[in-house]
Amino acid sequence: MTLSISGFHHIAIIASDYARSKAFYVDILGARIIEETYREGRDSWKLDLKLGTSQIELFSFPDAPARPSYPEAQGLRHLAFTVPDVRSAKRALENAGVTVEEIRTDFLTGKLFTFFADPDGLPLELYEA
Numbered sequence: 001m002t003l004s005i006s007g008f009h010h011i012a013i014i015a016s017d018y019a020r021s022k023a024f025y026v027d028i029l030g031a032r033i034i035e036e037t038y039r040e041g042r043d044s045w046k047l048d049l050k051l052g053t054s055q056i057e058l059f060s061f062p063d064a065p066a067r068p069s070y071p072e073a074q075g076l077r078h079l080a081f082t083v084p085d086v087r088s089a090k091r092a093l094e095n096a097g098v099t100v101e102e103i104r105t106d107f108l109t110g111k112l113f114t115f116f117a118d119p120d121g122l123p124l125e126l127y128e129a
Helices: 018-028 086-095
Strands: 010-015 032-039 044-051 054-060 079-083 112-117 123-128
Touching: 010 018, 018 044, 018 054, 086 112, 086 123
Parallel strands: 010 054, 079 123
Antiparallel strands: 032 044, 044 054, 112 123
């Protein structure tokens, strides 16, 4: 038997401050809200967001432990978003008050990319299509 994986359905993120992260992903990154659900039994919000053909599930959990998320730490390194123009996307983020690293060129592909972080420090990347 072989798996027929066709791509990623979603990425799940647990936020330390749900409202702040919701505003970041919706108002700054432009994600579209699919559905928002409060799960009373877990005292937790779940927000389904659409970005292109992918989804992000944004969660809140009371007293969730912090996790180090540096680009060179073991585990998930970063989440990369495809954009048509890294320079204009970088300007848009900076205009919204987001700190963005300098643009670099991927020496293997020749494509431009840069890094920034979400409100909890999750490393995010813009990668030019």
